Amino acid sequence: MVSENHAARRQVWGAYWASGRLHSCTNAPDRNYEGAVGDFWDGFFAVTRNGARILDLATGNGALPLRVHRTLEGRARVDAIDLAALSPAWYEPARHTEIRFHAGIGMEELPFEDAMFDEVVSQFGFEYADRPRALSEALRVAAPGARLAFVMHHAESVLVNVGHEELEHHAWLGSDAGLLPAALAIVPCLAAIRAGSAPSSAAFAARERYNRAMDELARRASVSKAPDLLLEAREHVHRIIAATGQDASSATAALGRYIRDLEGSRVRTREMVDHALTVSELHSLTEACQRLRPGMRITSAELRQAEGVVAWSWVAGAASAADQTG
Template identity: 30%
Template sequence: MMANDNHWARLWANGASDSFGHGLDERSAQDAPMAARWRAWFSNLPDGCEVLDIGTGNGALLRHLLAARTQDPGLRFVGVDAAALPDASNEGAGSAAPVRARLLGGVRAESLPFGDNCFDVVVSQFGIEYATLPAALSEVGRVLRSGGTVALLMHHRGGRPVSLARAERHQAQWLLSALLPAAAPMAEAMSKIGTESGRRELADSAHWSAVRATYDRVLADAGRRMNETMAPDLLVDAQNWVAQAFQRAAQGGAGAGRQALANIEQLILDQDRRLEDLLQRALDEDAIRSVVASMNDSGLKPGVVETAEDRGYLMGWWVEATRI
């Protein structure tokens, strides 16, 4: 994913493989959205080609490429992302497969640090649209060799990821305005259970009873929201994080609880900003026509289709092109 802000860098540093929150393990790579399509597309590439992935994040496409091309020792892969990446230089991406790969953080798609005509293939999964597209597509045309190929999966304004992002952003804003404010005094209450005097205070105080009642009402609201929303994951995660914060408060005191809740707030704020980025960058039909025009101007011959995953959900625009 291309980005300029630390809310993306923190996602990759926490071990996510993509903006859907999948982990870096092999099963997550196999089950990620559009993985089967990418593996099929990669399986048709010529041996020994050099591949550039724009907006690579932690290299989700690299794992699809490894899965499809384990017997291609000449394959070379470079992934770039505008965000800072952990362990940005990488041989084999943790796999025993004979594939050499590098992940480079702090690289903008609008100014790629590569010479002309140096890649056979350029790909991007929900990444290049976070850049300034005319400039980024011009760079794709510049670094791609004659006869080279391009495959881009780009966010669709009417796609399932966009619908989920809208729903999850609504939940993120509720968590920030309702759950966390109710959790803060509960964490302070939990910090008192380690002593006899603290337990007596909790048992005898109308204030702490009211704190617990308020938190219980917020949890009930969270349960209703989980049943009603198409995107419950953040609600579930946040409740688990808050439960862990309460444990830290009980074990380490009020300060430990406050710090844990501050960390949760940052996680939710980061996710809200990433969702906002996605919603701003999703492409409607006019925008995808502009992509096609920019590719033509950059010496690329593109074709565009809407693409769906196995369950029939519209996932994005699938753009393929050849360097003229």
């Protein structure tokens, strides 16, 4: 049975993947993981043999299966699993015949036979699992000589640092002094005025509260290294307020939907920050793998680009395979 926590996570992530995004980084645009992450996978899949069977853990909307399809042109079979419902907009079963998606499956209990896969991979997904159980399962389904490759969130990466700041923005937006309660308070006052009522003292107070929140948002955005959430909230809320008519219900409902969307974003960002790996946690993963599968060659590295560190890479396999991937 799926736990309440798993059920809640499935709902949050399922809604996110339904938006069509290719990845789990809620603070970055879709670019199919260009830069250091893309370079890592290009190097890894460059030595994937024809006919290989690949398992992608926590696939999301299938960024890795899509990359495999484009790189290997159908010469490798991919099974991709995720706990959430999946909505890969790019996926065409008749065209991508080598790819199969499996929704509602956690990494800790894989429905595959032992020694079934030549490669087990994950991009910003493995770190969200119960890692000891997920690693045990990944090794169980990995064939002798198989390669494992995970790109995982780094606790000191640019993305995680942005995540920490955005969590502060989320907290302020929903606070008593924040923009969202101020917007909810002003909507019925605006509707009443637009229906012909004279402005009341409550309306003046709501307007002042809303203006103070907007001023504070501008101040926070001006000193933030990651102001995108604040700026997007300002634009979205202002658009709803401006469109408020004589009936407050439509604007109130629109604000409610936006608040729910923001809560989903907050949960995803919180998960990213909480599951990003420190150096010691990365070493623990390596040590656990060496205990479970003695003799594997394991390498890990920080993936860096102009902005700074973006992720950890972690590769395990036979010495020759690991050497080929750097």
